[in-house]
Amino acid sequence: MTKKNRQLSLNAFLHDTGHHEASWRHADSSVERAHDIEFYIEQAQAAEAAKLDAIFFADSPGLWSATPYRPTAHLEPITRLAAIGARTQRIGLIATASTTFYEPYNLARLFSSVDIASGGRAGWNIVTTQSDSVARNFNLKQIPSPEERYARAQEFLDVVTKLWDSWEDDAVLADRASGLFFDPEKVHAINHVGTYYQVEGALAAPRSPQGRPVYVQAGSSNEGRAFAARNAEAIFTAHQTIGDARAFYDDIKSRAVKLGRNPDHVKVLPGISPFLGDTEAEAKELQDHINSLTVPAYGLAQLEGLGGVSLGHLDLDEEVPLELFAGSGDVLDNNRSRLMVVANIVERDRPTLRQLLHRLAGGRGHNVVAGTPLQVADIITEWFENGAADGFNVMPPLYPQLLDAFTATVVPILQDRGLFRTEYSGTTLRDHYGLPRPDSLYAGVADEREAELV
Known part of the structure; x- marks a missing residue:
């Protein structure tokens, strides 16, 4: 695809009542429907009507926060994808699943089932999970180190890829005359024996319409970037400025090239969380109102969870000392990389604690903007046309109102x-x-075997 006809990718990142931590307290929120599957189906249908690429669900196999100040209990995302897939026709379906707490075979079967049932619309957001509290839900005392998690994740992905490719595209015969449902020469036991996994296979499902689900990754740590450059086909990332976004974009694309990959097949999709209004003042008024509903104890707990940075001793209107973030540039894991985003905000803008908590309340380090549809469309266009993004993970602060506003007003400008x-x-x-569409790893194996016998 040439630069001239290059097209944006836009996902709707669905997140209960919205991405702002206080969205559920807004008078017009749909907090009572946070566990209503119809609520998410309706949003997916709205995103599909606007021709968005995909919907996306984040996930953690545990409570997202021990604090009771926002909705934290969420429906399991792969189950949600199956329900949504049955009520939509074209929009992509992406969900998060952890390589630390799944086994490759059952994850491969779950996502393969969604991909087949939806006609080839599934994507897997690959995470390793870094919470000790989640580890204790799975018979572990603590989470493995980042190095071990990513080594395990790479082998996990290799196994899943083999399983998704274990049926060749033409393996299913369904031949009533011969009685053969599939060609046994084209269904392959993977016989994987590695450091972390031993899996025989083959998968108990044929190859899906798109070959295998799209590989998505959302880490910006050192290990995450290396993993993404090698494997990811779409990368979700967080940046506050176009300069930081361009540096990440260039780094990922150059890493991919060095690994022999086509950089156009690695989509970089930063998050953007837009407050929209008919005027900029109206948008900022909405942002200020929702910010006023935040509970500081929640934001402080989130900040401390990013890397042990405690700010609770500060007055809310006291300037945040930059020295509290010393060492955040030593990026070891995804929490620390997000902490570096926070440190950059403190260094660049010198906010008070209240201002910092409000900055993070809407997007957890993603780019929060408040303006008219034209202003938001201009930001998207600038980043897209200047080497900072291939598209965006759209994170409306309030659902469904601001998703509806985005699809009704911003999308037409981009079109x-x-x-x-x-x-x-x-x-x-x-x-x-x-x-x-990738070829199966085993494509042609049966033909090669037959040629050897001739």
């Missing part, structure tokens, strides 16, 4: 500029992202 589709041109998530 008028020729940057975003007006109709879907394909049926799979790979089609939407402009990604090739």
Whole structure:
């Protein structure tokens, strides 16, 4: 795809009542529907009507926060994808699942089932999970080190890839005359024996319409970048400025090239959390109102969870001392990389504690903007056209109102500029992202074996 006809990718990141931590307290929030599957189906249908690439669910196999100040109990995401897939036709379906707490075989089977049932729309957001409290839900005292988690994740991904490829594309015969349902020469036991896993296979499902689900990754740590450059087909990331975003974009693309990959097949999708209004003042008024509903104890707990930085001793209107973030540039894991985003905010803007908590309340380090649809469209266009993004993970602060506002007002501007589709041109998530359908690792093995016997 040439630069001239390059198209934006846009995902709707669905998150209960919205990405702002106080969204549930807004008078017009849908907090009573936080566990209503119809609520998420309706949002997915709205995103599909606007021709967005995909919906996305984050997840953690445990309570997201021990503090009781926002909704924390969420429906399991792969189950949600299955329900949504049955009520939509084209939009991609991405969910998070941890390599630390799944086994490769059952994860491969779950996502393969969603991919087949939806006609090829599944994506897997690959995470390693870094919470000791989650580890204690799975018979572990603590989480492994980042190095071990990523080594395990790489082998996990290798096993899952083999399983998804274990049926060749033409393995299913369904031949009533011969009585053969599949060609046994084209269904392969993977016989994987590695450091962490021993898996025989084959998978108990044929190859899916898009070959295998799209590989998505959301880590910006040192290990996360290396893993993403090697494996990811879409990368969700957090940046406050176009300069930081361009540096990340260039780094990931150059790493991919060095590994022999096509950089166009690695989509970099920063998060953007837009407050929208008919005027900039109206948008900022909405932002200020929702910020006023925050509970400081929640924001402080979130900050401390990012890397042990405690700010509770400060007055809310006291300037945050930069020295409290010393060492945050030593990025070892994803929490520390997000902490570095926070440190950059403190260094650049010198906020009070209240201002910092409000900055983080809407997007947890992602870019929060408040303005008119034209202003938000201009930011998206600038980042897209200047080497900072291939698209965006759209994170509305309040659902469903600000998703509806984004699709009704910002998307048409991007369409008028020729940057975003007006109709879907394909049926799979790979089609939407402009990604090739991968060949099976075992493609042609049966033919090679037959040739050897001749």
